[in-house]
Amino acid sequence: MAENTFSILDPFSSVDLGLADAADGVKQWAIANRALIQPVKKFFNEMIVGIDSALNAVPPLVMLVILILIAWQAAGRRVAILVGISMVVLGFLSPNAWGLAMTTLAIVVSAVIMSFIIGLPLGVLAGKNDRFETAIRPVLDTMQTIPAFVYLVPVVMLIGIGNVSGVIVTVIFALPPLIRLTSLGIRGVNASVVEAARAFGASPRQILFKVELPLATPTILAGVNQTIMLSLSMVVIASMISVKGLGNEVLRAMGRLDAGKALVGGLGIVILAIVLDRITQGMGQSGRERGHRHWWQGGPVGAVLRLTGRA
Amino acid sequence: MTTQPDEAVIDCRNLWKIFGRRADEAMKAVQERGLGKLEVRDRFDCVVGVQDATFTVGRGEIFCIMGLSGSGKSTLIRHVNRLIEPTSGQLFIEGQDVNQLSAKDLREVRAEKIGMVFQNMALMPHRTVLENVSFSQEVRGHDPKERRDNAMRAIDAVDLNGWDQKYPDELSGGMQQRVGLARAIAADPSILLMDEPFSALDPLIRRQLQDKFMSLSAEMKKTTLFITHDLDEAIRIGDRIAIMKDGALVQVGTPEDIVTNPADEYVADFVAGISKLELISAAKIMTPVEQYEQMNGPANKDGWPEAHPGQSLDDLVNLSVQTQHPVLVKADGRTVGVVTKNALLRGIQGDVADAAGLKH
Structure with missing residues (x-):
């Protein structure tokens, strides 16, 4: 405001640096570069839709069995039973709950894959380089604490509504713990073991892949688990920019003040969260902690191998 | 054992290591003005790890470096395979200046020529005994069958046959260190670096492993640099002993020399409690x-x-x-x-x- 006279006691209200306007310029840039953005968006959208239709093409009962088997392999028999019961409850919540849950699962899976592709290298870098860690920490803090609505609008401006934007806002929120825990895992690797690897002639690359990453795996998987949980907590917000699934159900129910329907959608999200959490936590636990040596010696794979006499 | 300079396998000349941000400045001041350890600490805020170490180790010789903790012996041994870069001085392995090697050549020397055993074992917990022992050959990309055979031979040599598919945490401390020894000898290197290998073990097991090591050593005739803080161990194992104090080698000699003719009060104090029965002729x-x-x-x-x-x-x-x-x-x-x-x-x-x- 030009007519505001400058006052030394209140310098802030009289100076306008135009930050908000400058940020708005991003919108103009996006409009000008639609031709560049659209093909990229199309590629990712097809990937997400592909996962979605694949998950929905499997008959629910077959899917249920697959999920139980995965849970059994990854986390043991008790978790498999829990997963089985939870998914049956989810299916009976409402006639279309299963399909919506699969759509939500597709979004979550896409977001986690993207987070992993971006987060693992950044986490390794942060674990190895103190300066990068110091630089990236405030960025991660920002990503986790800034209200989702603040970046919802620019993302929609840039890319438009739909699945891709949904995945992007989810990744922004869910990525930080993966980077943090990957860095923590790399830093937590026993320095003397790394020194021994160097002393026996391993290259930095071999040290990373043969020593550091395997030893950091439990911590990294804890990061993946956190990323999945945070992704699920974003599904309602993502549904505001036209992402389908359980989140959309909750959003619509809220609009109509339909508490029952909102509860059904919300419960669906919670059950999905429990199922994914237990399975990924099981993966983080090494097979040796469960009393056998390799992952293929337990669970359904182990049972099949034993039955066919190959183990 | 006398050594001709031309058959020195490890030849360390005027090696200095100064730790700290201003190490180079401090090094220069030491060389030009002869600054002492304390002055370096006060003026440059640097720590002298190794002071002007010069020694040679002949082929097949077991050279013990004995010193208390903080005397710089672990720092010194890490210069041999360049896990630590010296501030000044040279170190030759079979006539090759280690500090002039490219990263690639250095890795080859580390994997093929030098085996190292660590005080805290430093085995890889996610790998079986066999995978640990064959690690150095694996990173060199050797043929899987050949490296398995070599590893099994090494495991056999340390009496661990039957344990090759176990993981390190399933083994006792003494057995873990035998795996460490097997890993060091698996690629048949010409040099062994032993960084207080038996210090973390209880006395009985330590004695057993010393015997095991000495019989293996007599058989393999590897040039060995052996670090210990235990003079008894140094005397038992070493052909020659160097006593290290505050980063400097105070005395180098045969066990008999050291015991009968200590160079100064410090060494004399050390050898005072040692039984001379087997040492003096x-x-x-x-x-x-x-x-x-x-x-x-x-x-x-x-x-x-x-x-x-x-x-x-x-x-x-x-x-x-x-x-x-x-x-x-x-x-x-x-x-x-x-x-x-x-x-x-x-x-x-x-x-x-x-x-x-x-x-x-």
Whole structure:
């Protein structure tokens, strides 16, 4: 405001640096570069839709069995039973709950894959380089604490509504713990073991892949688990920019003040969260902690191998 | 053991390591103005890890570096495979300056020429014993069958056959360190670096592993640099010993040299508690026969026990307790000296000078 006279006691209200306007310029840039953005968006959208239709093409009962088997392999028999019961409850919540849950699962899976592709290298870098860690920490803090609505609008401006934007806002929120825990895992690797690897002639690359990453795996998987949980907590917000699934159900129910329907959608999200959490936590636990040596010696794979006499 | 310079496998020349941000400045000040360790600490806020270390290790020799914790011995040994870069000085392995090697050549030297054993074992917990032992050959990309065979041979050599598919945490401490030893010898390197390998083990197991190592060593004849804080261990194992204090080598010599002729108070304090029975030879404490006869007159030496100059005090004690007579020391059939009971007692105390020149 030009007519505001400058006052030394209140310098802030009289100076306008135009930050908000400058940020708005991003919108103009996006409009000008639609031709560049659209093909990229199309590629990712097809990937997400592909996962979605694949998950929905499997008959629910077959899917249920697959999920139980995965849970059994990854986390043991008790978790498999829990997963089985939870998914049956989810299916009976409402006639279309299963399909919506699969759509939500597709979004979550896409977001986690993207987070992993971006987060693992950044986490390794942060674990190895103190300066990068110091630089990236405030960025991660920002990503986790800034209200989702603040970046919802620019993302929609840039890319438009739909699945891709949904995945992007989810990744922004869910990525930080993966980077943090990957860095923590790399830093937590026993320095003397790394020194021994160097002393026996391993290259930095071999040290990373043969020593550091395997030893950091439990911590990294804890990061993946956190990323999945945070992704699920974003599904309602993502549904505001036209992402389908359980989140959309909750959003619509809220609009109509339909508490029952909102509860059904919300419960669906919670059950999905429990199922994914237990399975990924099981993966983080090494097979040796469960009393056998390799992952293929337990669970359904182990049972099949034993039955066919190959183990 | 004497060493010709040309067969020195490890040749360390005026090696310095100064830790700290201003290490180069501090190094320059040390070279130009002869600054001491304390001045470097106060003026440059740097720590001197290794001070002007010079030594050679001959082929097949076991060279022990003995010092208390913080004396810089672990820092020194890490210069041999360049896990630590020196601030100044050179280190040659079989005539090759380690610090001039490219990263690629250095990795090859580390994997093929040098085996290292660590105090805390440093085994990889996610790999089986076999995978641990074959690690150095794996990173070199050797043929899987060949590296398995070599690894199995090494596992066999340390008496761990049958344990190759176990994980390190399923093994006891002593067994883990045997895996560490197997890993070091699997690629058949010419040099072994042992960084306090047995210090973390309990005494009985330590003794067993020392014996195991010595029998392996006698068989393999590998050039070995052995770090320890235990003088008994150094004397048992080493062909030569270097005593290290505050980053500097105070004395280098055979165990007998060190024990009978300590260079300074510090070394003398160390060797004070050491049993000399096996270390000191008759030659060191005998009175030359001429001198003996001068003092005591010609004696009838019938029935005197006889020993050769290389026999230890322990043997002399055994000879001496059977008779009242002194022990004759004979070399090539000729009597060269006499060891009296008094000389023997002084010798057991380690007082060689007093023993040999004993006044009666």
